[in-house]
Amino acid sequence: MTGGLVRILAYLLVVTLPVWLTTWLGEEAEGIVSDLGRNFALIGFMILALQFLLAARVKWVERAFGFDILIRFHKQIALTAAAFLVLHPILLALGGQGWYLLIGLDLPWYIWIGKAALILVLATVLVGMYQGKLGLKFETWRLGHDLLAPTVLLLIFIHSWYTGDDLELLPMQVLWVVLLILALSLFVHHRFLRPKRLRQHPFRVQEVRREIEDVWTVTLVPPEGRTIGDYLPGQFHFLTFFRDPALPVEEHHWTISSSPTQKESISSTIKAVGDFTSSIGKTKEGDTAAVHGPFGRFSYLLHPGERDIVFLAGGIGITPLMSMLRHMRDTRDTRKVTLLYANRREEQIIFRQELEAIAAGDHPKLQLIHVLSQPDDDWNGDTGHLNGDMIDKYCGQDLSGRSFYICGPTRMAELLITNLRARNVPDGSIRREIFSFLD
């Protein structure tokens, strides 16, 4: 985590840089309240400019934290920036500019630019927070965000450039221009140039196999002359399928369910749940897909010292764990793994045969337990929900020295985390894959 700490400190320094600069180089103070308002605005601008770096899937940034965590930080820190930017005019008004600044109509154009930017910042943040509740489709939201984010940054840039005394300082002007260029270049690279490049060398769909009723495994092979990049079992990638023109072209992220020991192809196992994924079964052999990855830190390979692992999976959440189990099998790993796998009904168990084959061997030493919540009458295994009681039953009372990998529906995962904490499992031994980037 030292790599992460270095990056966080760098972030902290960069975000506060304009405050250091203006305090040492700026000439006049306008009173503490006004200057506080000004500092909030400077920090707000820096946070928003760096948002482009956090969201652009830059490997150097992502590697230390995992993209799921990074994108959550992106959302949380956006709230901070929005709060700072809202405080900015209020503090300036309190600090001597007068309330006319807030309610007046006859104001210079660059003040209006600032007001417009503020409204757009709030719109972006609120829509981001309530995207689900608003019933907004991911693609619609993303398009809106793609339009709003650069606009907001540009408006704030213009507003501060013409309004702020501090922007008369050369170092500040340099910082501002560098940040703007960096942010907009990352945006163009992330949203236009890289997708175009990936699209020009797509992977080919080798096989689309139905695992169970609504779950398919799509296997991809790299284009000629290219190999599959290194990835860790448990990581995920972004795929954009190019199929029948009638089918939607959208980018989504899926866990890689194959193991990196398999060099020729790479697979994702996909459940038909949303608008887009419901068309996954219509993908055909010979279709192509742009592949961007790998990302994520949900992998046992990042924790080589763990000898006794408990996998807690629900439904489609088995995919990253399957990738790890396949990797353990192929590398003849001898560690001990307990897999508690929850499903509703027997026919919904994904990878059942392969899991049983792995459990029958010694690599890894896998104890496989299926838990069904709505089993048929002839089911002999465990029934009910995957919870603390199940953990007690199969892992015993002493959980020390074990690490827990959780992947499944949010409610199940949160319940399990509560249960594990109640059993004194330290946070450092609980690993969780968060599928959704939205909640």
Add this chain to the structure above:
Amino acid sequence: MRQTTLHRTTLGLLIIFICVAVLFGVLRNTVVSRQNGHEEHQHTQADAHDSQEGLSAAALFKDKGCTQCHQTDSTETKVGRPGLQGLFERKKLPVSGRPVNAENIRKQLRGPYANMPSYADRLTPEEEDRIIVYLKTL
């Protein structure tokens, strides 16, 4: 658990950002107030030098009704009526936000921003000049 670490990190950063904003806001004011003290000293000398002209302009300033809205011994803005003390030490005019210079004061007198009435017909160019000079002494 990475999520717990995430929440703590975000909260930590939030607190540090606020501290930096506050501390440096205070620092800037304490450091700069020292510099202002220095400047004030220079102004006193300048005032003494211009006292003759300043005095008669002060009478003009009052005569034309400026003092009904604008205090000359305060920087405070009351209901959109800014006090004009130290006007030329600021970078921006208090309401319009235009840079403080003779040109923009003239603009404000002739075609004013916000609440202030126009003085285009009530001041001669020479009187405008005297008011500008007077404002510099405040």
